Structures are given as structure tokens and as C-alpha cells.
Amino acid sequence: MAGGAVRRTRFAPSPTGLLHLGHAYAALVAEREASPGQFLLRIEDIDRDRCRAEYEAAIHEDLAWLGLHWQRPVMRQSDRLTAYRDALRRLAPLTYPCRCRRGDIRAALSAPQEGALPAGPDGLVYPGTCRTRSLADAGPDDVIRLDVGRAFDALGIDRIAFRDEAIMPSHDHVLTRDQFLDGIGDVILSRRGMGTSYHLAVVVDDAAQGITVVTRGKDLFDSTYIHVLLQKLLQLPTPLYHHHRLIRDATGKRLAKRDDARALRHYGEDGATPQDVCRMLSL
Ligand code: GLU
Numbered sequence: 001m002a003g004g005a006v007r008r009t010r011f012a013p014s015p016t017g018l019l020h021l022g023h024a025y026a027a028l029v030a031e032r033e034a035s036p037g038q039f040l041l042r043i044e045d046i047d048r049d050r051c052r053a054e055y056e057a058a059i060h061e062d063l064a065w066l067g068l069h070w071q072r073p074v075m076r077q078s079d080r081l082t083a084y085r086d087a088l089r090r091l092a093p094l095t096y097p098c099r100c101r102r103g104d105i106r107a108a109l110s111a112p113q114e115g116a117l118p119a120g121p122d123g124l125v126y127p128g129t130c131r132t133r134s135l136a137d138a139g140p141d142d143v144i145r146l147d148v149g150r151a152f153d154a155l156g157i158d159r160i161a162f163r164d165e166a167i168m169p170s171h172d173h174v175l176t177r178d179q180f181l182d183g184i185g186d187v188i189l190s191r192r193g194m195g196t197s198y199h200l201a202v203v204v205d206d207a208a209q210g211i212t213v214v215t216r217g218k219d220l221f222d223s224t225y226i227h228v229l230l231q232k233l234l235q236l237p238t239p240l241y242h243h244h245r246l247i248r249d250a251t252g253k254r255l256a257k258r259d260d261a262r263a264l265r266h267y268g269e270d271g272a273t274p275q276d277v278c279r280m281l282s283l
Contacts, residue, residue, distance in 0.1 A: 007037035008212045009242075011063075011070070012202070014044040015055035018263035019062045022217070022247040022255040025281045029244050030215045031068050032283075040209055041070040046077045046194050046201055062264050066274050075209060077201050084196035087204045087234055088144065088189055094154060094233065095189060097138035098130040098145045105129075118182065121222040125185035143197075144190035148229070152177045155232055160225045164241045165213070167221075175225045187226050199226050207236040215242040219254070247281065 011027040013019060019027075031039040043059070045051040063070070088095070100108070108127045109117045118125040131147060138144070152158065160180065161172040175183075189200045196204075206214060206227075214224075221243045231238045246254050255262055267277055 005212060007034050008040060008210050009034040009037070009215050010040040010042050010206070010209060010211050011068075012042040012044050012205075012216070013059055014047065014050070015052055015059055016047070016050040017055060018058055018265060020247075020255045020262045020264055021267075021277070021281060024062075024066060024264050024277055025247050025283070026215070026217060026244070027063055027066065027068055028278065028281070028283055029242075031070075033213055033215050033242055037212075039068070039070050040211070041074045042205055042209065043074060043076040043078075044198070044201070046196055046198070048078070048194075051078075058265065065265070065268055066277065075205060077196075077205065080201070080205060080208075081195050083204050083208065084190075084201055087200055088196065091146065091189060091230075091233055092135060094147050094151050095135060095144050096131055096133050096147060097135055097142035098126070098133070098186075098188075099139060099142050100126070100129050118185075120184040121220075121226070122184075122187060125183065128186060131186065141192055143188045143192055145186040146189050146230075148181055148184070148186050149177070151229060151233055152180070157232070160228045160232075162224055162228050162238060162241055164221075164224075164243055166242045166244060167218075173221075173224075180225060180229070184222070184226060199223065199230060203227050203230040203234065203236065206239060207231070207234075211239050213240045213242055215244060217246050218243045219246060 009030040011030040013023055041063070043056055045056065102124070105124050105126060106117065108129055109124060126145065130145070157177075159174050159176045161174045163169065164173060167173070187199055188197045191197050224241055224243075228238050248254055249262070264277070
């Protein structure tokens with residue numbers, strides 16, 4: 001670790017369901033990787049339709065049951081809308097409003113293409129239909145997208161790179177401008193009715209919380225290229241990354257919040273101890 005600086009990690013769940021073993025693993029890894037530094041909690045509740053107060057309360061209870069200790073106060077994204085609006089305003093010259101729905105995007109991509117449509121971390125790669133529209137005629141139902149080609153040009157760079165201390169730690173992970181355009185495309189910075197998106201909020205908040213090591217599941221590995229691009233545009237530091245393995249069920253399927261039967265608290269109710277949970281997770 002550079003210069004012996006204090007490591008700060010975070011666990012950033014969305015209160016859209018009960019935590020399961022995969023969350024327990026992510027939280028335990030985040031705390032372990034902070035040690036002896038600081039471990040923070042951030043409630044990612046920008047999706048007001050899906051987030052519930054009772055799930056947020058359950059997060060606190062379940063993490064405490066696991067024996068985790070986190071710094072206070074806890075950051076909640078629903079309290080941070082002004083910070084996201086400011087960031088969006090700074091990026092405004094590189095953004096445009098988009099009214100395309102999933103069906104429009106599929107139709108536009110299908111026209112020149114046969115077979116599998118290009119997809120990235122957020123689903124289909126946006127074909128740029130609305131790219132020439134101006135923010136001045138943004139409608140209330142529009143999302144705001146980043147013009148990624150212009151973003152690279154504005155920065156004068158042709159690739160994005162980051163380090164992951166868990167995956168090939170002595171090499172940069174690199175994505176070129178063309179790979180970004182073909183494989184990710186113009187990402188959404190503000191979703192309908194939210195004033196931000198996961199990508200924008202996570203970048204603004206990791207910087208605001210002074211996170212030095214972002215620990216999270218490998219499913220978010222490709223999103224990291226988006227985050228590093230946004231960090232550069234907003235002149236925020238790029239932390240070190242640590243993408244860990246995903247916890248799967250006996251059939252190899254990744255655990256999801258909707259598999260309520262596997263909720264962490266049910267293990268406790270059935271008599272398991274936090275130590276048993278750690279053993280199940282090979283921690
Ligand atoms: N809120 C995200 C999730 O629950 C985690 C985001 C992150 O760690 O960057 O999957």
C-alpha cells in the first residue's frame with residue numbers, strides 16, 4: 001500500500017431485500033481489507049421504488065449480528081442528491097438527453113446486425129440515436145447519457161486503466177477508447193426520476209467518503225472502467241480496486257436478493273453462529 005496511508009473500504013448495499021450470504025461475504029471482505037484502517041457503510045437507496053426502510057433496518061441488524069463495526073455516520077444516497085446534481089452539472093457539456101426505451105434500442109441495434117446484440121455491464125450498448133440532441137430540450141421522461149467518445153476526446157486519452165489488488169495485482173487492467181465505445185457505450189448518468197445513476201452516485205460517494213480501496217463482487221468489474229472515466233472527468237482520485245469472487249448456490253447460480261430463503265438472518269434463526277457463516281464462506 002502506497003505510503004502506509006490509512007485504508008478505507010466500504011460496503012454499499014441497496015435496501016431492496018434481505019441480505020444473503022453473498023452480501024455477508026462482501027461485507028466481511030470489505031472489513032477485512034480495511035483492517036487496520038476504516039470500514040464504512042453506505043446505503044445505496046437512490047431507487048426509491050425498490051428500496052424499503054425495513055430492509056435498511058435489517059442491514060444494520062444483520063451486519064451487527066455478523067460482528068462488524070463500521071464508522072458513523074452512515075452515508076445514505078438519498079441524502080446526497082445535491083452532490084449528484086452538482087456532478088451532473090459539471091459533466092453537462094459532455095451529456096445529452098435520451099428518450100429511447102429498451103425496445104427502441106433493440107430495434108436500432110437489430111437493423112444493422114444479425115445474431116447477438118452488443119451488450120455491456122448495463123445491458124444493450126446504446127447505439128447513439130439521441131446523441132445530437134441538446135440538453136436544452138430534455139424532457140421530464142428523458143435519461144441523461146454521457147457522450148463517451150467526446151469524454152475521451154475532452155480528456156485527451158485513448159484508454160482507461162485501473163489496478164485490482166485481487167486480480168493480476170501487478171498489472172493495469174486496460175480498456176481502450178474503441179473497446180469502451182463498442183462494449184459499454186454511452187452510459188446513463190441520470191435515470192428517469194432519480195437525478196443520478198448508480199455509476200455517477202458511486203463515483204461521487206467513494207470520493208466523498210475518501211475510500212482508498214473499493215471492494216466488491218467481480219460482477220462489477222467491467223463497470224469499473226466507467227467509474228474511472230467519471231473520476232477523471234470529475235477530477236476525483238481513482239482508488240485501488242479489489243473485485244472478489246461471487247458466492248453461488250449448489251447449482252452454481254449467483255445468489256440474488258429474491259432468493260429470500262437464503263437470507264442471512266434465516267441462518268441465524270436456524271441456530272448458525274457468525275463463525276458458522278464465515279466457515280460456510282471459507283473465510
Ligand atoms: N449497491 C451495489 C450493490 O448492492 C454495490 C455497489 C458497489 O459496491 O460499488 O450491488
